[in-house]
Amino acid sequence: MxxxxxxxxxxxxxxxxxxxxxxxxxxxxxxxxxxxxxxxVAVVGVVFSLSVVAYSDRMTLADWRPVPEPLLMWLNIIVLVGASVAMQWAVRSAQRDRTSNVEVGMLIGGACTLAFLAGQLLVVRQLDELGYFAPTNPALAFLYMLTGLHAVHILGGMVAWGRTLLRIWGGADAQQVRMSVELCAFYWHFLLAIWLFLFVWFVIT
Structure with a gap:
């Protein structure tokens, strides 16, 4: 039912x-x-929520200096959305028993995810070149902490992603990896939602 x-x-x-x-x-x-x-993901959501609460409390102090949002951060969002869409396409393909499409969707999703992580590192470099340093700016320290925490969870998801691809390359068909693909897609959607929330919070504060 x-x-x-x-x-x-x-x-x-x-x-x-x-x-x-x-x-x-x-x-x-x-x-x-x-x-x-x-x-x-419920536990992870609580961890991020508590981090945002700490961020909100800290920003009320006098030494808080807002950090600009480089254009690359906006582009990174598009890339992460692309990863989530590709993962969902892989799920649809698994439901229709199209193994080759599942493989393509997973590969695209993984490639977009790696591009997102690389983009996040470039954002750190851009902010460093602009003269923003975490030891002297609590706003930047929180930004790095939250983006780093998000990146760690993405890397954890990439382990499951890699294992699923290895099963496909080992001869597993779409139905055999369907559950793994669905779990990956669900986790990627969650990470996208978390990052969208964090980014909006960074922008409005």
Missing amino acids: DFFQEIRTKPWLESQVEIDNERSGGSYTLPSVKVGLRVF
């Missing part, structure tokens, strides 16, 4: 009792790996 249908049921009604009695006893469940990933 669909999750949303499940939560709308009214078990106290006689008609619903009859429907329930006709069922085989199945219930709405998620694979354990999906549950585990959702718990993990």
Whole structure:
């Protein structure tokens, strides 16, 4: 049964009792790996939220100097969106049993992700050339901390991405890697949402 249908049921009604009695006893469940990933991203979300709260408190002090947003940061967002779109295309391809398209989607997603990480390093270099140094600017220190934390989680996702590609290259078909592809896509969408939130926060503050 669909999750949303499940939560709308009214078990106290006689008609619903009859429907329930006709069922085989199945219930709405998620694979354990999906549950585990959702718990993990929830914890990561809390970590980023607490970091943003600390950022907000720190910016009220007198020594806070705002940091400019280089154009490259905007371009990096487009690249990360591209990675997320490619991962979703890989999911659709897996659902349609198109192994070659799954491989292409994963490769494009990974390439865009690596380009995003390289772009983030270039942003650090640009800010350094503009005379912004983390030891003397708490705003920049927080920026580096949050972007670094985000990058670490991306690198963790790249491990799962690499293992999925190795399975494909080892002869696994689309259905055999479908779960892994779905997990990668979900994680990439989450990382995109986190970065969009952080970037908007940087811009408005």
